[in-house]
Structure formats: structure tokens, C-alpha cells
Amino acid sequence: MDKRYPDKPDTVYFFGTCLVDAVYPEAGMAAIRLLQREGVRVVFPQNQSCCGQPAYNSGFPDEARAVARQQLDTFTRDYPIVVPSGSCAGMMKRHYPMLFARDRDLSRIRAFSNRIFELTEFLVHVLKVKLEDRGDPIQVTWHSSCHAAREMGVTEDSKNLVRQLKNVTLTELEKERECCGFGGTFAVKQPAISAAMVTDKIADIRGTGAGRVLSGDCGCLMNITGAMERGKVGIQGQHIAQFLWERTNG
Amino acid sequence: MSNTARERIFAKLRPAVAAGQFDIPSPELPPRPEWTPSEKVQKLKTLMEAVRSEVHVVKADAWTDALKALARQRGFKTLLHGPGTQVGDAVKQAWSEGSGGLPALRTYEGAIENYKDTLFHDTDVGITSTLGGIAESGALILWPDAEEPRLMSLIPPIHIAVLDADKIYATFSEAMERMSWSEKMPTNALLISGPSKTADIEMTLAFGVHGPKELIVFILEP
Amino acid sequence: MGDQTFSFEKNVETALGDTQLRANFEYAMSTLYQKRKAVFADEAETERLREVGNAVRQRALSKLPELLEKLEKKCIENGIQVHWAETTDEANRIILKIMDDHRATRMVKGKSMVSEEMHLNKFLEEHGKEVMETDLGEYIIQLAGETPSHIIVPAVHKNKDQIAKLFHEKIPGAPYTEKVEELNALARKTLREKFQHADIGLSGVNMAVAETGTLCLVENEGNGRMCTTVPPVHVAVMGLEKVVEKLSDVPPVLRLLTGSATGQIITTYFNMITTPRKPGEKDGPEEVHLVILDNGRSAILKDPELRQTLQCIRCGTCLNHCPVYTRIGGHAYGFVYPGPIGKILTPQMEGLEKTGGIISASSLCNACEEVCPVKIPIPELIRRLRNESYDSKGSVPGHGYKWNLPEVLVWKAWALVNRYPRLNELAMKVGGLFGDRFPKIGPLKQWTRVRTTPRLARHSLHELVKTEGVDHE
Structure with missing residues (x-):
């Protein structure tokens, strides 16, 4: 698997995912806090929604593309995009280039996909976090x-x-x-x-x-x-x- | 009848391929292992034994003695061999020097149509030569021919194969290349790695389901 | 099989309720899983080999008409008679005619999935022929009057007690025994008799080499060699995609096939047939026929994405690694090819409308794609076929059959909500008021069969970041 990690950035985008947004917002907040604690500014664009995977997997690629494009148009600056889900990250990293294979904008979409990181890999490889446990066994x-x-x-x-x-x-x-x-x-x-x-x-x-x-x-x-x-x-x-x-x- | 089907099929295939959009990678094969002759013998032996072949590494000038000892010890009754081949002739020669307690020598008489009964019901052991071996796979290469027909290595419950150690190739690809197979494929080419086996009942490995129950290999070292 | 009465959902319920069946599958599949893992322990080398396998198969498909013509030419030069069949019915009739031409009544058969696809046994039996399956697994299911539940281990759904009972009932004079060795010996005895007296032998083809006109067969039991060597006539049947360009393509594909199928470095026998018996040779068939079947494959080839289906070398490893297949078994799929490969192949051959829920029976976990020796992107093709099910402008047979206004509207609405932030905000607010107090109908009814209702948060993350002072532009 082709993996490249950037140096620690000043600012990251946070893509919360639709499920975290609706059902597990406290998990999303915790992820943001973990990132902030490492001295990184976290930006949560309010226009974000869903990666598009539900429609993509169900046989509705046009609808998936429309929703995916909303994210492409929202996360426009050159920050890494941190995602608290392997599945949504996989969609945006691996599948967007396929979903938009015939799009004129493909190079921009590839660049977007290259900025996608799953939360834990980002904590480990980019922020190199050291965790100190304060809980009970x-x-x-x-x-x-x-x-x-x-x-x-x-x-x-x-x-x-x-x-x-x-x-x-x-x-x-x-x-x-x-x-x-x-x-x-x-x-x-x-x-x-x-x-x-x-x-x-x-x-x-x-x-x-x-x-x-x-x-x-x-x-x-x-x-x-x-x-x-x-x-x-x-x-x-x-x-x-x-x-x-x-x-x-x- | 089949001509028209042929035309109809190609009429669909041609435009399908012509429409193209193929993007064919050309990766290289994993590198060929570099083994010494004795490593190749060892590799082949280990892999073949793992699938319950019996492998004897013997001196080339003593292999028929080893065969005779084995035949006596196991109490073989009939041995089908192929005169005209090096192996067949060596067996014949060895038996002529004294065959007490040894199985009766048989030859493949005529075509299968008239030889089936004997082959299916009255032959213990078939002995054949091999064209070579493949270390990486743990397999023997056989090119059956008029002297050593195809069924000699299949119908008798025991198959004995004789392999020259210096004909063990590292890989199947190497064997094909070195012997220029693509220019001279025989009627039938075989790779054999062990006795017949199946795991069709509850994944339980069992040997000798249709073909030989035992495969005995003599690897002849100079 | 595969007729109007086919209901995948019903088959699934039956299969999941059969505890014996599930135990049989779980045991066998985890064995095959472990065996493959052991033989492909070197991940880097395996990946390289898979890339080679993929390239060999793609290259063959890219020149398919050329290679098939070359194969035909070479076979004819070698003395093999070549027949073309556009449909399974044509293929069946070709074989019947060969039998009739030789007044042959007794056929011994090696394992061939294409012959299953043709329902050859039924056809020949209806024409008064005796057809004997000789692969042990195929023999077992023939005795039981069933079809294969797995591409490689056809009787994997049966345990030895069931087989013991079957042999005792169906093989004349067979004592009852649960010992595997003894069961095998019973089959050996019965089938050797059949090999000896058969008029004709039939086999499949794992690969056909265009360069030399060689038919390759992979097996462990030796029944394949029997069928292709003892009877005076040998008929090989192959799907037209099974051709490879060169002899040098054979070793990597063979390695991938045996490793993926059964976790073996190599099978007991690899049988390469190039000519019928030559003058002076003492055995082998006097006549060899090759029947090349299309049955919808040429139509699959035209789609640059879906044609990857034809790369398949029928190793069955996607079945062994599929969390759906390992739970419901092969028969539930209702057609010849089960599991992930069946999910993409069957609808293309039979039509989406006939294969119903099969295409939805994947969690898209990617386990199949991860192990496929020729790197078929099965999940991607499943998505494509799901799309075809709704797409009235699609190209796969039966495309658009599933189009229905309510479902289409649901996805349109979903897209709207997720494209317009204000709508999204509103939806979240309303949802949050409901919490988990939604009526349990439609999808939620299915969800709550074994789960509690998800509870929508009172305040979405969109709202939380604002109150918690996160940069939220």
C-alpha cells in the first residue's frame, strides 16, 4: 500500500463523517481534542456532510458523485484532511479517483485524495503522539x-x-x-x-x-x-x- | 453446424477487443532461486516427502541394487517396465543377473485396448524414467512415450520413478526454457508430485483414491 | 436451478437455519483459509506473483480472438478436433453427436465447471447415456442427486457421516463405514471399473495454451488422467476465456491456481495434453475433441470494466474467504457459480433480473479482492452491477430491472440533504428530536431484527464544534 506522510502541519481539516455527526458526535469532539492537544489547529468546515459511500455502494454513483463533490468544494485549502473512520477515509482516498475517473478535474481530485488520512494513522505517523494513561486497569x-x-x-x-x-x-x-x-x-x-x-x-x-x-x-x-x-x-x-x-x- | 457458431462468436469477440481500453502491465516474474545441485535434491526430496512420496537418493551405479532390495523387502509380485529406455533396460539387465524373490517383469503388450485387463487387475508396480524434476515445486516431469506409455504411471497401485539428480531444475519455467518445450510439446507432458490423493471428504487427506497409492522415487547421484 | 422459483432470500434463511451445514462449511473454509495462508506466507512474493497472474490473464483477454484462432489452428495441426458452441445447448449437442458417432454410451467425467454450466449430465442422461462423475466430490454429489456447492470441493457441504450413509445406500454391496480411507476405497473400486469400460472421457480445461495448442489440467486424484487417457475418445470442454498466450504463461498461473485453491505448492498431477495418441503409442485416446463454449462470455468482454470477470481462473479462493459464502454455502446462490465470483459472473450470464438478491449479498468487505490470484476487483464490479440493476440505460442483461421510484427518490433526497448544508442542518435537528423513537418500518425494521435502534444525538458534531469553540469556517 502506497503510503506517504507529511511533516507535522500547523493546521488540519477535520472531516467528521455523517455517522459521527448524527450518532457519535462526542467521538468526533474527542478526535478533535486529541489533534488540538498536539498543537495543531483543527478546522471543521460547516459545509461538510457525507463522503458519499452509502449511495456509491448501493448502486447510485451519480448521487454519490454529487455528494462527494460537495466535500471536494468544501475542503479546498491545502491542509491534510483527518477522518475518524477507516471506511470513509478509504472512500475518499481510494474510491474518489475511480468515481471521478472521467472527470476533467481528476488531477484536483487525486490531490484531494492524497490529503486524506485516517485519524489513528495521522496520530501515529504525522503527530507521533505519546500517550500517558491515567485510567484504571x-x-x-x-x-x-x-x-x-x-x-x-x-x-x-x-x-x-x-x-x-x-x-x-x-x-x-x-x-x-x-x-x-x-x-x-x-x-x-x-x-x-x-x-x-x-x-x-x-x-x-x-x-x-x-x-x-x-x-x-x-x-x-x-x-x-x-x-x-x-x-x-x-x-x-x-x-x-x-x-x-x-x-x-x- | 459449429462453423456458424464459430462465426457468430468471433463476430462478437473482434469488436469487443478492438474497442480496446486495455492497459496491460508487464511485471517481472519473481527472481529464480539460485540453488546448488545438492540444495535442489534436498528441496525436491523434502517437498515430495511432505506429500507422502518415498524418496531414495542413491548412487547411479547402485540404483538397481537398491530397487531389487526394496522389491524383495516389499514383496512386489509384478513389475511393469519399458524396455528400450535406459531405466527399462537397466531393470531388465539387473533382473537377468539374478531374480530370486523378485517380482515378475512385465512389458506393456500392444495397445491399451488389449492390455487393459492385465494392467488394471494384474500389475503391482510400474517403473518409469523421468525427464527431470522441479525443485521449487517438488515435482517430477514425465513425457510418456511408446516405450513408457501414459498409463504405466497411473494404473498400477505403485509407481516407481527414476530421476537423474543433474536433471533437477530450479523452477518449472526454467525446465520449459532449457528444454525448449514450446518447440516440441509431446502427446502428453506430466508433472507428478506424489501419490494420488483427495481431501474431498471433510478435508481429510487420503491417498490412493484413483491413481497410485504409493510413489517411490530414486534420485540417482553421480 | 436458476428458474423462476429461485428465491435467494428463502435459500439464505434455509441455509442459515441448518446448523450441520454451517458447521461443515465453517470447518472446511477455515481449513482452506489456513492452508492458503501457509503456502503464500511471503507476502511480497505473492503480490508479485499476483501481478504476473493479472497481466497474463489481461494480456490473453486483450488478444482473445487472435489467441483462440491460434489455439484452434495449433490444435488442428496437432490432431485435436475443435468445436465452437455459442450456447450450452449447442455444446451439449456437439458432445452427444460425438458420442453417437462412436456409438458411445458410457462416459466417465472429470471435474468441469463448464459442464455444470451446461447441465451436461442431465442432457446426456435424457438421451440414454450413462454419465459417471469420477472426481470423488463430484461422485458424492452425483450419488446424492445434488449440484456442487463449491467450485473446487463440490461436496464440501457434506460431512463424513452423511457420505457414509449415502455410500451405504447407493453403492451396491457397500458396507456402512465412517472411515474416510474406507470410503475412498469404495469409490476407487467402483470407479476403476467405470474407467476401464468407458467409451468416452470428458474433462474440463484449466488453461489452453495458444502457442502450442496444449490443454492443461490440474488435479490431485488421478481421475482426470484416467478420463483423458483410458477411453478411446476424449472430449475437453472449456469456456472461451481460458486461453493463455504462451507456454511460459503456464507456470505462474499454475502456481497461483494451486496455492489459491487448496494451499498446495503444486497438485499431485499437472496434465498437459497436446495430441491424440500418435502412431506407435500404446495408450491415450485415438481422438481428442475440444469444445469451446461462449455462453455469454463474448458479451462480457466488450465492457472494459466488467471484462475483468473473465480473468478468473476458477480457484475458488474468493469463496473460502467470503464471510457471506462461508455462512450460507454454495447452494443458496441457486446457480452454478457461487460466492463472490458467482455474484459478478452469474448476473452477467443469466441476467440481473433472474439472479435477484445475489448482488446485494456482499458487505463489500474486500476480502475476495485481497486474495484473488489474478486481482479481479470483485467489490468494484459488484458496485457496478448494483448500479446496472437500477440503470435503465445500462448494458448488462436485465439492467434497470430494479428501478423503482421510491428507492430512487430516497437516494435523490439523500443527495439533496448532503449537498445543501442548510437542509443537512435541519435534518440533523429534526432527527435529534426523535432520538431513537423512530417507527420500526422499512430498513429500520430489518436493522432492529437483532439490534437496538441507533440513537440520533441531540446535538450534531456540526453544532458541537461551534459551542466548543473549534474553528468552523
């Missing part, structure tokens, strides 16, 4: 979204951040690279298969003995925690940004 497990693993290749970065916390024991899943069954509209178009997948994922999570499952992607979290709540499994799910902020800002 806890055992957690890590769920990587498929796109964080396969499109962004950031799973190890995320886990390495967790590993920096001295009172946190990270127990890995047996099938870490297997999908949790979210898949956007897949979860509602093929509910039975999706349910079977999330059920198996929860069994794997329970098998670790961890009291909390962390992830860098709110789609997976919504799927996994929704099913754990419904099944009365006493395990919490949390976005990594919020977890890191809580542990280090106590």
Missing part, C-alpha cells in the same frame, strides 16, 4: 473495519495507540480480519446474513474476555453495540478517539 479488544484494514491498512496503527496505554490490556480477536456484517445498506438488504455475521463477531468479542470493544469506525460500532445491547451482552463499544481522550485527559 481495563481489558479491551479491537475491531477493525474491513476498509481500515484493507483499504487504509491502519489496523496496526490503531492497535499501537491502544498499546501505548500502560493500564490497558489489548486482547485481539481470533478473526480480526473478518467483517462484522455492517456493510452499510447490506445490513438492511440482507438482514439475515448480516445478523449471522454480527452474531459470530460478538461471540469472538466475548471470547476475548474483554469488557470493552474499541473500533475506529462508527458503522461497525453501531452494528456491534446495537446487537450487543439487544442481546444483553454486557460489553461496551466505543470509538477509539473517545477512549484515548478519556484515558489520557483524566
Whole structure:
């Protein structure tokens, strides 16, 4: 995977993602705080919305392009764009150039995609954060979204951040690279298969003995925690940004 | 009948390809491993044994003695060989020097149509030569011919193959290149890595499902 | 199979409810997963090899008519008779005629997915021929009257108890045994008899080499060699995309195929057939026929994106790595090719409207793309076919069949909300008032089958950044 990281910038853009915006805004705030703490100015353009992936994956590329263009027109300055989701970052980094393959503006779009970074890789490789744990001992497990693993290749970065916390024991899943069954509209178009997948994922999570499952992607979290709540499994799910902020800002 | 189908198919294929938009990369093959002759023998042996082939590395001038000892010890009853080949002639010669306790020598009599019964029901072991070996894959190369027909290495429950150590190539590609296969492909070319096997029932590996149950290889070193 | 009564959703419910089936699949798939991983341990080298595999297949497709003509010419020079079939029906009739010309009644068959595509067995049996599957897995499912549930391990949905019972019931005189070795021995005994007396042997083709006119077959059991060597006539059937340009293309593809399919460095046998029996040779078929089948492939070739489907070498590894396939198994897909490759191939061959929900049965997790030995971008092609399902101006058979006003309007509205910040703000505000008190209908009804309703935040991140003093231009 072709990866190049810039030197630490003065300013970054934050692309919150639609799910964080609507369902997990506190995770978004935590991510912004983590970035600010490293001395970086964070700009959150108010005209941002969604990366376009829901329509793109569902067979509506025109609608996806229209929404994607809204982001292209919003994040215009040459700042790195930090995204608290491997999946949305993957969409903007890997798929925009394909979505706009026949666009006159392709070079500008490529440049935009090159500015996209997933939050944890940015914390690790660009800001080189050193985390000091102030929390009580806890055992957690890590769920990587498929796109964080396969499109962004950031799973190890995320886990390495967790590993920096001295009172946190990270127990890995047996099938870490297997999908949790979210898949956007897949979860509602093929509910039975999706349910079977999330059920198996929860069994794997329970098998670790961890009291909390962390992830860098709110789609997976919504799927996994929704099913754990419904099944009365006493395990919490949390976005990594919020977890890191809580542990280090106590 | 099939002519018109042919025309119809090509009438679709030609414009499809002519429309183009192919962007074909030309990556290089991974580098060919550089192994010494003894490393190649060892690599081949290890890989073949891993798929339950029995491999004996012997001196070239003593291999028929080893074969005779093995045949006596295992109690083979019939041995199908191919006179006219180096291996077949060596077997014949060795047997003529004393065949007490050895399997009866058989030759492939006539065409398969008339030889099927004997081959299927009354032949223990087939012995063939090989054209070479492939270290990287752990496989033997066979080019069956009139002297050593194709079924000699398939129907008898035990196949014995004889390989010269200096004919072990590093890779399949190397073997093809060095022997200029593209200019002279035979009726049938085979790579064989072990006895017949299957894992079709519960992924459980089992040997000798249709072809030989055992593959015994003599690698002849100078 | 694949008729009007096909309901993917119904098949899925049945498959997911079958605990034995799920256990059989989970065990087999995780075995194959581990085996592949072991044989491709060197990631950098594997990546290089995949690039070569991709290039070989793309190059072949880019010159397909030229290579097929060359293959035909070479085969004819070598004494192999070449037949062309535009449809499966034509292919079946060609084979029937070859059999009739030789008064052949007994066929032994090696594994061939193209023959499954043709439903050849059924066709020949209806014409009074005996057709015997000889690959152990194919033999098992033939005895059971079923179809393959996997491209490489066709009987993977059955465990040994089920096979033990089947053999005991269907093979005359077979004792009941659950020992795998004994079950294999039963098959060996029965099938050796068939090999010996067959009039004709049929095989598939893993690769055909245009340069030399050589047909390549990959196998472990030896039944393929039997079918192509013992009977007096050999018929090979291949999809027209299976050609490669040069002999030197063969080793990398072979390596990728065996490693991906079964985690083997090489199979027991690699069988390269170039001519029928030559004068003086003692065995091998007197006649070899090659039947080259189109069945919709040429139409796939014309689309620069979708033609990547034809790069497939049928290794089945995308099945083994697919979280959907490993849970529902192959039969649920309803057609010959299951799993990720089936998801993109079947709708293009059969028509989107006939294959229903198959194309939506992917979470786009990219596991298939990650392991595909020839680097077919399966998720990308799934997205394209999803688009075709709604696109009345599309090009794939059945395109636009799924177009419906409510769904189209939903996405139009979604796009509006996400393009106009004021609308977005309003939507967030209204949503926040609802929290999780939405009526459980439509998608939410499906979502809440096993999950709680997501709770929309009272204040969106857009609002929070303002109150928290983040630069928000």
C-alpha cells in the first residue's frame, strides 16, 4: 500500500463523517481534542456532510458523485484532511479517483485524495503522539473495519495507540480480519446474513474476555453495540478517539 | 453446424477487443532461486516427502541394487517396465543377473485396448524414467512415450520413478526454457508430485483414491 | 436451478437455519483459509506473483480472438478436433453427436465447471447415456442427486457421516463405514471399473495454451488422467476465456491456481495434453475433441470494466474467504457459480433480473479482492452491477430491472440533504428530536431484527464544534 506522510502541519481539516455527526458526535469532539492537544489547529468546515459511500455502494454513483463533490468544494485549502473512520477515509482516498475517473478535474481530485488520512494513522505517523494513561486497569479488544484494514491498512496503527496505554490490556480477536456484517445498506438488504455475521463477531468479542470493544469506525460500532445491547451482552463499544481522550485527559 | 457458431462468436469477440481500453502491465516474474545441485535434491526430496512420496537418493551405479532390495523387502509380485529406455533396460539387465524373490517383469503388450485387463487387475508396480524434476515445486516431469506409455504411471497401485539428480531444475519455467518445450510439446507432458490423493471428504487427506497409492522415487547421484 | 422459483432470500434463511451445514462449511473454509495462508506466507512474493497472474490473464483477454484462432489452428495441426458452441445447448449437442458417432454410451467425467454450466449430465442422461462423475466430490454429489456447492470441493457441504450413509445406500454391496480411507476405497473400486469400460472421457480445461495448442489440467486424484487417457475418445470442454498466450504463461498461473485453491505448492498431477495418441503409442485416446463454449462470455468482454470477470481462473479462493459464502454455502446462490465470483459472473450470464438478491449479498468487505490470484476487483464490479440493476440505460442483461421510484427518490433526497448544508442542518435537528423513537418500518425494521435502534444525538458534531469553540469556517 502506497503510503506517504507529511511533516507535522500547523493546521488540519477535520472531516467528521455523517455517522459521527448524527450518532457519535462526542467521538468526533474527542478526535478533535486529541489533534488540538498536539498543537495543531483543527478546522471543521460547516459545509461538510457525507463522503458519499452509502449511495456509491448501493448502486447510485451519480448521487454519490454529487455528494462527494460537495466535500471536494468544501475542503479546498491545502491542509491534510483527518477522518475518524477507516471506511470513509478509504472512500475518499481510494474510491474518489475511480468515481471521478472521467472527470476533467481528476488531477484536483487525486490531490484531494492524497490529503486524506485516517485519524489513528495521522496520530501515529504525522503527530507521533505519546500517550500517558491515567485510567484504571481495563481489558479491551479491537475491531477493525474491513476498509481500515484493507483499504487504509491502519489496523496496526490503531492497535499501537491502544498499546501505548500502560493500564490497558489489548486482547485481539481470533478473526480480526473478518467483517462484522455492517456493510452499510447490506445490513438492511440482507438482514439475515448480516445478523449471522454480527452474531459470530460478538461471540469472538466475548471470547476475548474483554469488557470493552474499541473500533475506529462508527458503522461497525453501531452494528456491534446495537446487537450487543439487544442481546444483553454486557460489553461496551466505543470509538477509539473517545477512549484515548478519556484515558489520557483524566 | 459449429462453423456458424464459430462465426457468430468471433463476430462478437473482434469488436469487443478492438474497442480496446486495455492497459496491460508487464511485471517481472519473481527472481529464480539460485540453488546448488545438492540444495535442489534436498528441496525436491523434502517437498515430495511432505506429500507422502518415498524418496531414495542413491548412487547411479547402485540404483538397481537398491530397487531389487526394496522389491524383495516389499514383496512386489509384478513389475511393469519399458524396455528400450535406459531405466527399462537397466531393470531388465539387473533382473537377468539374478531374480530370486523378485517380482515378475512385465512389458506393456500392444495397445491399451488389449492390455487393459492385465494392467488394471494384474500389475503391482510400474517403473518409469523421468525427464527431470522441479525443485521449487517438488515435482517430477514425465513425457510418456511408446516405450513408457501414459498409463504405466497411473494404473498400477505403485509407481516407481527414476530421476537423474543433474536433471533437477530450479523452477518449472526454467525446465520449459532449457528444454525448449514450446518447440516440441509431446502427446502428453506430466508433472507428478506424489501419490494420488483427495481431501474431498471433510478435508481429510487420503491417498490412493484413483491413481497410485504409493510413489517411490530414486534420485540417482553421480 | 436458476428458474423462476429461485428465491435467494428463502435459500439464505434455509441455509442459515441448518446448523450441520454451517458447521461443515465453517470447518472446511477455515481449513482452506489456513492452508492458503501457509503456502503464500511471503507476502511480497505473492503480490508479485499476483501481478504476473493479472497481466497474463489481461494480456490473453486483450488478444482473445487472435489467441483462440491460434489455439484452434495449433490444435488442428496437432490432431485435436475443435468445436465452437455459442450456447450450452449447442455444446451439449456437439458432445452427444460425438458420442453417437462412436456409438458411445458410457462416459466417465472429470471435474468441469463448464459442464455444470451446461447441465451436461442431465442432457446426456435424457438421451440414454450413462454419465459417471469420477472426481470423488463430484461422485458424492452425483450419488446424492445434488449440484456442487463449491467450485473446487463440490461436496464440501457434506460431512463424513452423511457420505457414509449415502455410500451405504447407493453403492451396491457397500458396507456402512465412517472411515474416510474406507470410503475412498469404495469409490476407487467402483470407479476403476467405470474407467476401464468407458467409451468416452470428458474433462474440463484449466488453461489452453495458444502457442502450442496444449490443454492443461490440474488435479490431485488421478481421475482426470484416467478420463483423458483410458477411453478411446476424449472430449475437453472449456469456456472461451481460458486461453493463455504462451507456454511460459503456464507456470505462474499454475502456481497461483494451486496455492489459491487448496494451499498446495503444486497438485499431485499437472496434465498437459497436446495430441491424440500418435502412431506407435500404446495408450491415450485415438481422438481428442475440444469444445469451446461462449455462453455469454463474448458479451462480457466488450465492457472494459466488467471484462475483468473473465480473468478468473476458477480457484475458488474468493469463496473460502467470503464471510457471506462461508455462512450460507454454495447452494443458496441457486446457480452454478457461487460466492463472490458467482455474484459478478452469474448476473452477467443469466441476467440481473433472474439472479435477484445475489448482488446485494456482499458487505463489500474486500476480502475476495485481497486474495484473488489474478486481482479481479470483485467489490468494484459488484458496485457496478448494483448500479446496472437500477440503470435503465445500462448494458448488462436485465439492467434497470430494479428501478423503482421510491428507492430512487430516497437516494435523490439523500443527495439533496448532503449537498445543501442548510437542509443537512435541519435534518440533523429534526432527527435529534426523535432520538431513537423512530417507527420500526422499512430498513429500520430489518436493522432492529437483532439490534437496538441507533440513537440520533441531540446535538450534531456540526453544532458541537461551534459551542466548543473549534474553528468552523
